[in-house]
Amino acid sequence: MRFLPLQNDDRSLMMSDIGIKDVEELFLDIPSDIRSKAISSIDLPEGLSELKVANTLKSLSKQNISCDDYNSYLGAGANQHYIPALVNYIISRGEFLTSYTPYQPEVAQGTLQVLFEYQSQVAKIMGLDVANASLYDGASALAESIAMALRINKKKKVILSGNIHPYYLETTTTFIKHLGAEIEIVPFNPYEEEDLISKIDGNTCCVAVANPDFLGRVSSFNGLSEKCKENKALLIVTGSEPLALGLIKSPAEIGADIACYEGSGLCGKLNFGGPSLGLFATKKEYMRQMPGRVVGKTCDKNGKEGYVLTLSTREQHIRRDKATSNICSNAGLMATAFSIHMAMLGGVGFKNLAKLNHSKAVALYNGIKDAKNVKVLNKTFFNEFAIKLNGIKADELIEKMMEKKIFAGVTLNKFYKEHEDILLISVTECNKSKDIAKFITALLEV
Amino acid sequence: MLIDEKNLNKTAVDFPDIPDFDSLLGDARKEKDLELFGLSEPEAMRHYTKLSNKNYSVDGNFYPLGSCTMKYNPRVSEELVNLNGFANIHPLQPESTAQGALKLLDLTASYLKELTGMDACTLTPSAGAHGELCAIFTIRKYLESMGDAREIVLIPKSAHGTNPASCTLAGYKSEEINTDETGRIDLEGLKLRLQKNPEKIAAIMITNPNTCGVFEKDIVEIAKLIHYIGGLVYMDGANFNAFVGKMRPADIGVDAMHINVHKTFGTPHGGGGPGAGPVVFVKRLEPFMPNPRVVFDGEKYSLKDEENAFGRLRTFNSQFSVIVKTFAYLISCGLDGLRQVSEDAVLNANYLRVKLKDTLHLAYDENCMHEVLFDDSNLKEIGITTLDIAKALIDYGFHPMTVYFPLIVHGAMLIEPTETESKETLDRFVDAIKEIIFKAKNGKTDEIMNTPITTPVQRLDETKAAREPILNCFCK
Known part of the structure; x- marks a missing residue:
């Protein structure tokens, strides 16, 4: 099989070094009836040559009509x-494509510096102080934002604009269902302007709005951030088209404490909706409540500048059940693509x-x-x-x-x-x- | 350099002149232009190519990061995801125009069900931890439908941190259970625990093989015990590479398992993601798994929402491109290839085990599965630490193993070679570790503690990074 370097004589030598005659001896901890069952029951075809694999997928792809066809x-x-060709070229380089989360910073400065630049760009686009190194997608980033607001602001009432993408609303409701929040979603009405402000009171933990919203409308949300501040409620701004922020007010300009957007439209092709990219930014004071990986700048023992994953005491591998999120793998390569595209655009x-x-x-x-x-x-x-x-x-x-x-x-x-x-x-x-x-x-x- | 004031007016993208028009932005219009650093196209190419050269990768280096399954990523997949009919399709286009994509999702799910013996599969989760969360949400919804969601999820001490973190998000209290002297779940301890308040236990989360690299031999009995008290068995599939085609989780009593396709099925990790975390389920959990589902009515495929589903996990159907790569990998290997993959992965790990066991100290002296765990109990006398070995390996051109995980072993070194490494590579790796230990034993501890020296930067001050966080170029 073409992905396997070991040949039978290698295997024999290695087995003899290990002191076994048959590789099956390494699987003896699995009960033998269970192993026999797997051998007799699993029914799948034999492997295919690369050419046959390519032909199989080509034929499936041709059963779709694409947005380039129509x-x-x-x-x-x-x-x-x-997306400029250079973006996909760079993210196809094995050094970016086939590396892991940068746990060992000395051999991951490429990934780490790109993510630091990404965090700089996202913070700037959102107008906020700090960004993380990415979340899965726009919908789950909104869910994480609400969860973060619940941690910061120990109140329960969560007000979600009905003009947020319905899939974001559904994802958020699913995600925060068990965190003790009282969720109020303003009923969706495409014909009238929504009145969010009157719903905010002293019990409000946070308010989330979309800009542009699900119907593409843009707004400066006059009076909203003031009402939030009066009631010590956090304002979250979300959306699926961050490109709009080149012309419309940034989340910070309308008073947001947290911003979260879908970024994959600016990374690559449509890809039937995935992989995706969750952009996330907030104010400096909430930095230690952020979900997800974060890259920070530091120096090595010779004083040379370098980058590391930091603030990890928020994360699941250290804090376990008390972590700010369960996220581990994120959207690193998409963040890389986003960052390259932003650098190319300027x-x-x-x-x-x-x-x-x-x-x-x-x-x-x-x-x-x-x-x-x-x-x-x-x-x-x-x-x-x-x-x-x-x-x-x-x-x-x-x-x-x-x-x-x-x-x-x-x-x-x-x-x-x-x-x-x-x-x-x-x-x-x-x-x-x-x-x-x-x-x-x-x-x-x- | 990208971050430089003089780059504020640069761009690598040319645009046509746009004639004046009346905008319809209303009062949302931005007053001050957004400032972003830009580069010309050749500068961008140079900047990112130079940065890429500062990374180790599976393409260039042995990358034995335990529990991460850093295997070779077939390149044909990268070409195939860029086919027009995959790359340029929209998640909301009419389903009649996306039959090939939906069929591919369905076929991938069928492969995963067949390999695990399970009845249902969702491809929605975006990564492994997302898959865990999906499984626990599903279990919760199922238990709620039976009248009681219960309160506690049992998790062995050796588990990945994502397990307890996912439980918290699903409203469960996670409770640690002990491991025995072989790194496995302490069966007698578990039995005692189950006597306390069995009616409150919703599920157990088991990684198998566990993070110590050994198989939970008592798994069938554990599953029976949990089922007896009305709980469910969730298996963390992070280590699926150890048994593909050799064991079906359904046959050992597993009710739900997530699969890290970016580990087991060869999709690239991208320096942190994207991954995908499909979850397979037994029949009784199927109604409760997330929306949307791919449905085939005998004539056509469609995406459907089901009323009993626990909800939705992401905006659109799946990490589609990642699933395309998964499918390409699955049909490339076939059943024969997949079995050989697991056998070689386990063989490689055991080869490293026997070759290194007199140099490093084995945490558990017995056969391992696809990864082998050492501790630091013989390093103190030599005068170096686990971290020193990790960093010294870098100067030999190897990516370090996973260090200080699992937490139950002191100074853990978890080595997972995967099946895509040759015997020669493994031998060179063994030689490197032997040489590091030899040097340390012969008075060169300072030299080792100074490693790496061949990298763009040397050991970085992580304490400073956390105490005075500089998270972007605008932080003071």
């Missing part, structure tokens, strides 16, 4: 972006990419805003907005558009059964202007 306006938590490029996205979304909006058969629900948006259809269900529209090789968007019905006529449309730099024009025509004709 013009895609799919978003709702995963927006398609173009502040200038980040803003330009955000502006390009917004301009394309505005172009689509302008093309349909006066139409009779569709109504844009958003007053504000970054690169995604919701339209209400007239006389056709979103599902039917999606089917019709597929005949034109267009993925028209995501139906809200997928998340909220009662909303059958609302379609969520995302526009990014990947959508060519002439395709957007065609999409407008197609939408107007429906």
Whole structure:
């Protein structure tokens, strides 16, 4: 088998050194009837050559239609972006790809420095003091943020905006169910502005909002952080499109104590939703309550600067049942990709990419805003907005558009059964202007 | 260097001029531009290539990190995940256009069920610890459906820290159980414990083989005892590489087990992640496992939510690319290959055991499974520590073993060679350790305590890092 260096003569020599005649003697601690059962019961094919493996996967991949095959306006938590080739080249280098969590800093300075730079970039983008070295994804990062707020602020009432991505809400509810919180999710209503402020009182532990929110709306949340402060409640800002932060106020600018976003859209391709990347940042005063790995700068015994994993007394391998989180493996390689992309964009490029996205979304909006058969629900948006259809269900529209090789968007019905006529449309730099024009025509004709 | 004031205006990405337009950002519009350090494209290439050269990796170095299963990662997988039909598909596109992806998820789950003898499988968890949490949430939901979630989860002292941390998140109190003089669960102690308040015990979490590298021989009896009191048996599958195709967890009484595909099934670890932590279950737990599930109705595949599920663990279905790599690995090896993988992994570990047992002190002097555990009881007289051996190995081009874990062994050195190392590599590793010990015994302890010297930095001040945390370039 091609992954195994040992040959039979190696095995014989090694067995003789060990003092056994058959490798089975090393498995004697497993009861023999159990071993026999495994031999007789497991029914799987023999191994395949690399060529056959490649052919098998190619044929499976061809049973999918991709967002490159069709013009895609799919978003709702995963927006398609173009990532410069250098990013994937670097993260494919074995030195980054095939190393472990950097427990031994002297032989992991590459990974550690990249993560330190990543933490610097994430902190800057969020406008907050410190970031960790990544969490699994946006949804679980929100869950961890709430759990952290519960540790800091020993109150129970957790208020979640209904405009947060429904999968984030579901994940968060699942995750914090047993931590003694009282969770209040504001009912989702795509037609009205949400009133969060009146729900905050002295018992409120934390409030979480999304920016942009699930429908793509952006806000400065006037008065929200003041009300939170008055009531000593922590403000958490989340979202799935951190690129918006190139044009809209950062979480810190709207008064956030904790920010958590999905970062994978800026790391690589869509990949059917995974691997993902949870961006996480907070204020310095809460640093020791953060979940996840953190890289810090220090020096070696000669005074030379270097990087290490630090603040590990928060973590499961030291603190066990009292750890701030159970997380061990995180999204290291995705964080690396994110960091490389951010370094390639720089502040200038980040803003330009955000502006390009917004301009394309505005172009689509302008093309349909006066139409009779569709109504844009958003007053504000970054690169995604919701339209209400007239006389056709979103599902039917999606089917019709597929005949034109267009993925028209995501139906809200997928998340909220009662909303059958609302379609969520995302526009990014990947959508060519002439395709957007065609999409407008197609939408107007429906 | 990336972090430099003069890089604030640089970029490696060119954009077209965007004509003026009326923005629709409302009052959310940012007033002050975001400042990020940038690099031109050639500078970016140089910066990251140089950084990559400061890492040890499985590609370049023997990496015997115990309990991490750092095996070779097949490169064909990296190409295959980038196929258009995998890389550019959206998690919410119509299911009729993602049949290949859903089928791949279903096939992977079938392989994992077959190898473990279990009835159900979720591919949702993002990593091993996430898988543990998933299993405990599922167990909790099942017990709740029976009328009582119970309060306590039993965990051996040798367990990974993620086990008790996951229990806390699921609202359980974790209680440590003792190990015996062979590193295994103290069966008599467990029996006594189970007499105290059996009705409060929800489950036991067992790593098997355990973190001492030995198989829990009493596992069948332990499982029976736990089942007798109405509890469930969760097995931490971090060490699955020791028995793939040689034993099915279902046959020893396991009710749920997570699988670290980034360990056992050859997907790369990426310097910390992404991993994936599928969990397999027996039939009675299936209704309670997380959403979404991949369902096949005989004609087409779809993702479905089930009412009894304990909930959702992540935004979208799975760490999809990681699962693609898992599937590629599974069909590459096949059943014959997978069995050989485990046999060679165990053979390699035992070879190191016998070759090193007169140089280092074995924590438990008996056959091991896929990793071998030494302690530091013979190092004090020589005048060096476990850490010194770890650091000295670096100058020989080897990544250190896992050190100071498991916690139940003093100065632990946990060595897991994996099956993808040749006898020659193992021999060179043995020689290096022998040479380190020889040097230390012959008055060169200072030299060893000064290692590593071949690396970009020498031993780093970790106390300073924790006391005065500098977590980014803006920290004072």
